Amino acid sequence: MNRKQKKILFRIIISFVLTAVLAVAVNSLELSLSVIFFLFAVPYLVIGYDIWIKAFSNLKKGRVFDENFLMAFASAGAFAIAILDPDGRGDFIEAVAVILFYQVGEFFEGYIVDKSRREIDKLVNLTSDIVHVEQNNELRDVDPDTVNTGSVIVVKPGEKIPIDGVVVEGKSTLDTAALTGESMPRSIDCGDEVLSGCINISGVVRIRTSRLYEDSTAAKILELVENSSAHKARSEKFISRFARVYTPFVCFGALALALLPPVYLKFMTSEPAGWFEWVYRALTFLVISCPCALVISIPLTFFAAIGGSSRNGILVKGATFMEKLARTDYAVMDKTGTLTEGSFCVSRICNNVVDADKLIKYAAYAESSSNHPVAQSIVKAFPQKIDRSLIGDIEEIAGQGIRAEVGGQQVLVGNEKLLVSCGISGIASADAVQAGTAVHVAVDGSYIGSIIISDSIRETSASAVGALKKMGINRIAMLTGDTADVAGYVAGCLGIGEVHSGLLPHDKVAVVQEIMKGKPAGSSLIFVGDGINDAPVLTVADVGIAMGGIGSDAAIEAADVIIMDDNPMKIAKAVGIARRCMSITWQNILFALGVKFSCLVLGAIGYASLWLAIFADVGVLILVVLNALRAMINVKESKS
Amino acid sequence: MKKMFKIAVDCPVCAGKMEVTAGKTPGVKEATVNFLSLKMWIEFEENVEDHIAVMKEVLANCRKEVDDDVEIFFE
Numbered sequence: 016m017n018r019k020q021k022k023i024l025f026r027i028i029i030s031f032v033l034t035a036v037l038a039v040a041v042n043s044l045e046l047s048l049s050v051i052f053f054l055f056a057v058p059y060l061v062i063g064y065d066i067w068i069k070a071f072s073n074l075k076k077g078r079v080f081d082e083n084f085l086m087a088f089a090s091a092g093a094f095a096i097a098i099l100d101p102d103g104r105g106d107f108i109e110a111v112a113v114i115l116f117y118q119v120g121e122f123f124e125g126y127i128v129d130k131s132r133r134e135i136d137k138l139v140n141l142t143s144d145i146v147h148v149e150q151n152n153e154l155r156d157v158d159p160d161t162v163n164t165g166s167v168i169v170v171k172p173g174e175k176i177p178i179d180g181v182v183v184e185g186k187s188t189l190d191t192a193a194l195t196g197e198s199m200p201r202s203i204d205c206g207d208e209v210l211s212g213c214i215n216i217s218g219v220v221r222i223r224t225s226r227l228y229e230d231s232t233a234a235k236i237l238e239l240v241e242n243s244s245a246h247k248a249r250s251e252k253f254i255s256r257f258a259r260v261y262t263p264f265v266c267f268g269a270l271a272l273a274l275l276p277p278v279y280l281k282f283m284t285s286e287p288a289g290w291f292e293w294v295y296r297a298l299t300f301l302v303i304s305c306p307c308a309l310v311i312s313i314p315l316t317f318f319a320a321i322g323g324s325s326r327n328g329i330l331v332k333g334a335t336f337m338e339k340l341a342r343t344d345y346a347v348m349d350k351t352g353t354l355t356e357g358s359f360c361v362s363r364i365c366n367n368v369v370d371a372d373k374l375i376k377y378a379a380y381a382e383s384s385s386n387h388p389v390a391q392s393i394v395k396a397f398p399q400k401i402d403r404s405l406i407g408d409i410e411e412i413a414g415q416g417i418r419a420e421v422g423g424q425q426v427l428v429g430n431e432k433l434l435v436s437c438g439i440s441g442i443a444s445a446d447a448v449q450a451g452t453a454v455h456v457a458v459d460g461s462y463i464g465s466i467i468i469s470d471s472i473r474e475t476s477a478s479a480v481g482a483l484k485k486m487g488i489n490r491i492a493m494l495t496g497d498t499a500d501v502a503g504y505v506a507g508c509l510g511i512g513e514v515h516s517g518l519l520p521h522d523k524v525a526v527v528q529e530i531m532k533g534k535p536a537g538s539s540l541i542f543v544g545d546g547i548n549d550a551p552v553l554t555v556a557d558v559g560i561a562m563g564g565i566g567s568d569a570a571i572e573a574a575d576v577i578i579m580d581d582n583p584m585k586i587a588k589a590v591g592i593a594r595r596c597m598s599i600t601w602q603n604i605l606f607a608l609g610v611k612f613s614c615l616v617l618g619a620i621g622y623a624s625l626w627l628a629i630f631a632d633v634g635v636l637i638l639v640v641l642n643a644l645r646a647m648i649n650v651k652e653s654k655s
Numbered sequence: 656m657k658k659m660f661k662i663a664v665d666c667p668v669c670a671g672k673m674e675v676t677a678g679k680t681p682g683v684k685e686a687t688v689n690f691l692s693l694k695m696w697i698e699f700e701e702n703v704e705d706h707i708a709v710m711k712e713v714l715a716n717c718r719k720e721v722d723d724d725v726e727i728f729f730e
Contacts, residue, residue, distance in 0.1 A: 072723065125665065132691055238659070238696075255671065310667050318691040 016126065023122050027115065030062035034111050041107075052098060055107040063090065063114040080262045082305045089301040090114045092294060093625060100291040109625050113302060120633035124311065127640045131315060134322075134647065141193055141212035141233035143177035149221070159228040166224050170215045178224045179231040182207050185220035189213040194232070195328040195580040212236065235571060236325070239332055248334035250600050254313050258306040265615070269300035272619060292621070299618035302628040303611055312603045312639035319647035320596035328579040329589045336575040339558050340593035344538040346488050346586070347527055349552075350495035350505055352545035353562050354583060355470040359388050361396035362451055362471060366442075367464030374464045378456050380406055381419035381426045389452060389468050390417070393428075396466075416454070427457040434462065451501060469501070472508055475584045480509045482587035486594075492530065494523050494552075523552045531557070541576075543586055549573075560586060596646045603639040610635045657698045658706065663726035664690065672721045680716050682709035695727060 016024070037054050046054075066083045073081040093110035145156045147169040154169060159177050162168065167183065170176055176189070188200040191213045200216060203209055209222060212233035228234055273294045281288040317334035324331055331337050351357050364371040379397035382390035383406065394401070407420030415436075416429015427434060431442055434455050441462045442455055451469025455462065480491060492513035495502045502516035515526050531540050542549070542556035545563060550573040553559030561574035563581035571577055578585045614631045617623035623631075664670050670690035677686035677697065685698040697713070699706055710729040717725050 069723075128691070132693070136692070258668065307666065314667060314691060 017129075020122065020125055020129075023118060026062055027118055027122060030058040030111070030115055033058035033061065034108060034115065038108050048098060051107060052094070055094075055111055059090070059094075059111045059114060062111070062118055063087070066114060066117075080266060082262075082307075085262075085266065085301050085304050086114060086117050089298045092298045092301075096291050096295055096298075112629060113298075113625060116629040116633055117302075120307075120636050123633070123637050124307065124640065127637070127644075128311065128315065131319065131640070131644050131647075134644070136322075141175070141237055143175045143211075143233075146177045146228075147171070162224060162228060164224055164227055168222050168224060170220050170222060172215055172217055172219065174215055175233075176209050176211045176213045176215060176222065177231075177233075178222075178228050179211050179226045180209060180222040180224040182209060183221050183223045185218050187218035187220050188216045190216050193326075194236070236330060239330060239571070248313075248317060248338040250338065250597075250604070251313050251317065251334055254306075254309050254604070258310050261306045262304050265300055265304040268615070268619075269297040269304070272300060273297035295625070296618055296621055299623050299625055299628040300615060302625060303614050303618075303632050305632065306611075308607045308632075308636040308639045309604060311636075312607070312643045313600055315640060316596055316600050316603065316643040316646045319644055320592055323647040324589060324592045327585065327588060327592070329585055329592070330571075330577040330579065331589070331593075332575050332577075336558055337593045337596050339539040340541065340576065340590055341597040342537065342539045343488055343541050343558070343590050343593075345490040345492070345530065345534050345540040346483055347492045347494060347530065347540060347542045347556065348511075348583075348586075349523075349542075349544040349549055350493055350497060350502060351470060352581075353543055354476040354493065354509060355472050355505065357470060357545065359392040359452075359468050360471050361392055361466055362469040363467045365465050365467060366462075369463050371464075374456055374466065377421060377424075377426050377458055377463070378428045378454065378466055380421040381409070381417050381428045381456075384409060385411060385417060389454060392468055393454065393466060424459050428454060431455060451504075470497075472505060473581070473583055475582055477509050479583035479586055480511060482584065483590070484510075486587060486590060488590070494518055494526060496520075520549070520551060523549065524555050527552055527555050531555075541586070541590075543583075560589070592646075599642055599646050603642055606642075607635050607639050656701075656703075656706070657696060660695045660697065660710070661728045662688065662693050662695045663724075663728075664688075664693070665722070665724070666690075669721050669725065673717050673725060676716050676720045677713045680709065680713045683713065686713075 034055070037058065041051055041054070067087050070081065070084040070087040074084055078084070090110050090113040093113055094107070097107045097110055143159060146159045146162050147154045148157050148162055149167045149169055162178060168178065168180070172187070175193075182203055182205050184205065186202070186204050188202045189209065190200055191210075193214065194210060194212045201213075203220065208225070209220075210233075211231040273296075277288040277290050277293045280286045314334070317337055320337055321331050321334070331340070348354055361375070364374055367374050375393065375397050376399075378393045380401060382393050383401045383403070385391075405422045407423075409417065409419045411417050412429065412433060415433035416427065418433075418437075419426050419428070427437055427439070430453070434442055434457055437457070437460075439457045439460060439462050442465070451467045454466045454468055456464055456466065483491060490513070491511050492515065493502065493506050493509075493511045494515045495505075496518050497516060499514075499516045502514050506512070506514045515523075518526065527540070527542055534540055539557035541558045541560055542552050543560045543562060544553055545561065549561075553561060553573045553575075558576055559574045560576040560578060561571075562578045562583070576589060578589070610631050614623055614628055618628060662670075662673070664673060667690040670688045673695070674686055674688040677683055677688070677695065680686075682700050682703045683697055684700050687696045688694070697710070699709060703709055707729060710727060714725075714727045714729075717727065
């Protein structure tokens with residue numbers, strides 16, 4: 016609680032106690048009306064003096080629909096009725112309560128928003144306030160903004176890396192959870208690149224900064240999450256438009272209610288006008304004229320959801336994408352690097368007439384000096400050290416493979432073309448090699464088997480596709496530049512029905528545009544890619560999701576949602592968080608509007624007292640703000 | 656040139672008004688205010704040298720147009 020809040024709390028308590036004492040005293044003592052009025056004026060002024068000051072200063076600026084003015088007016092009206100009404104309809108306690116509980120509501124609003132602001136801040140707490148910079152062999156603590164690129168900074172255990180850079184001295188482990196949501200610590204050593212926002216766990220490290228503070232990952236992410244006003248959600252815009260017409264509407268309603276019925280009764284019928292009754296009803300209108308509950312709860316919900324998802328390593332660039340993400344009904348994913356690892360490895364051996372290990376050994380020896388990615392994946396699959404003295408002449412045949420002498424034997428490793436050209440037959444048929452690139456091996460003129468090299472599917476890809484389907488997103492398509500065979504195999508493994516293969520980057524854009532033409536209005540298409548090659552497609556889709564975006568500026572620029580690590584499960588999680596955020600938003604809108612309109616109706620027909628209006632106003636505010644915070648809290652729970 | 660300033664403001668409606676008021680101030684190209692993180696981002700016009708003078712103007716305008724007790728911390 017800050018000083019302002021403490022002061023107002025103090026005033027609330029004093030005013031409350033005074034009012035309670037007076038309420039008892041007035042009942043037991045016989046006092047004249049004017050004495051009672053002056054007695055109640057004391058707690059009223061204690062709690063309400065600043066509202067009158069603000070009301071007048073706003074009135075001078077020509078702002079009639081200012082909430083301070085409305086509250087001042089409503090409470091003054093209640094006082095007037097308490098004094099003047101011969102039937103004793105109003106009472107002084109009520110008049111004080113209007114202002115008292117308005118202040119209680121304001122106090123709670125401020126307190127809860129403050130508290131949630133700190134909670135959310137903790138979720139996206141990536142930046143550091145000071146940096147230890149090494150200058151002339153001594154350490155100085157400076158503002159991160161002032162550190163130049165190329166400076167050497169020292170990060171002690173337990174501190175956050177303040178600025179992106181490269182380790183120049185020291186070994187340690189990093190907790191990257193704040194960036195990626197992954198709890199697995201990462202070890203770092205000299206020469207490793209480190210990103211700001213990670214927490215240094217074990218040792219002291221010296222880092223040469225490679226960026227300015229404001230260009231560093233942590234500062235960028237923070238700005239992205241916080242400065243998202245340009246991407247206001249439709250529901251947010253709806254509410255601010257609504258707020259602009261709501262207050263004037265209710266105020267004119269109050270005016271009409273105070274004037275029209277009594278005038279009608281007086282001049283058109285024989286009934287008494289009942290001025291006080293109608294003015295009293297009009298006052299209940301004024302009390303609920305402030306749309307605060309809605310205005311505050313909706314951005315708070317989005318903010319909480321954005322904070323919560325960034326804790327899970329999912330960055331959402333603003334409320335509008337949260338909204339679109341929630342309406343996802345078509346998911347298009349890139350294959351390489353998204354659903355698959357994006358790097359080659361030996362997936363299986365087939366048609367081998369010798370031991371699989373032996374086959375790999377021949378191939379690895381032959382390929383050991385090549386730096387072709389396929390060759391390297393074969394070498395990686397051979398667990399032992401390669402004895403280079405066994406390797407004789409090597410001849411690399413471009414686009415075909417390698418011919419090498421290994422331990423005195425002639426080894427051929429390559430595609431069908433190579434082996435056929437050397438007069439070797441009996442090579443594995445095409446259907447056996449559908450899942451990747453086949454590398455055939457022949458020793459001393461005879462075929463001994465094939466090694467299938469493929470880009471391995473990520474462990475969580477299948478469950479990620481399953482999770483999306485479970486959420487009702489059944490239309491899932493996969494795009495790839497790879498051949499139809501490989502694409503079909505991967506899609507089959509993952510349970511994806513729609514496959515577009517053999518695409519160049521601009522073809523992908525065309526395919527996504529084509530799909531988007533056919534989708535129902537109001538639903539969204541998400542495209543998931545690696546953020547580097549897929550930038551154009553990311554911008555075309557309703558929501559572009561970049562995977563493995565950590566440290567990649569290109570991905571951060573092009574995508575609307577960035578998944579910091581490369582776990583496809585996070586796609587479903589992001590959609591889940593977004594849907595929860597939207598359902599909370601609509602709950603709040605409907606609940607707050609429902610209560611306000613019921614109060615208006617009940618007030619108009621004379622069933623709602625000022626008390627009910629006051630509690631409805633404050634109560635709704637507190638409930639919707641607490642509800643908004645669930646957007647963040649739930650995310651925390653589901654993590655554990 | 657884009658800079659971030661911490662602010663103090665009481666309600667989201669006022670924060671929205673601050674955004675509009677700051678954006679209209681001469682020397683400011685674009686202003687965004689986030690009520691929940693209590694921060695204001697100001698993108699200054701290219702030719703503006705004295706950012707502090709612009710911010711003083713922004714604060715004065717906000718106090719006049721929005722509320723007397725808003726605060727922008729720029730020094």
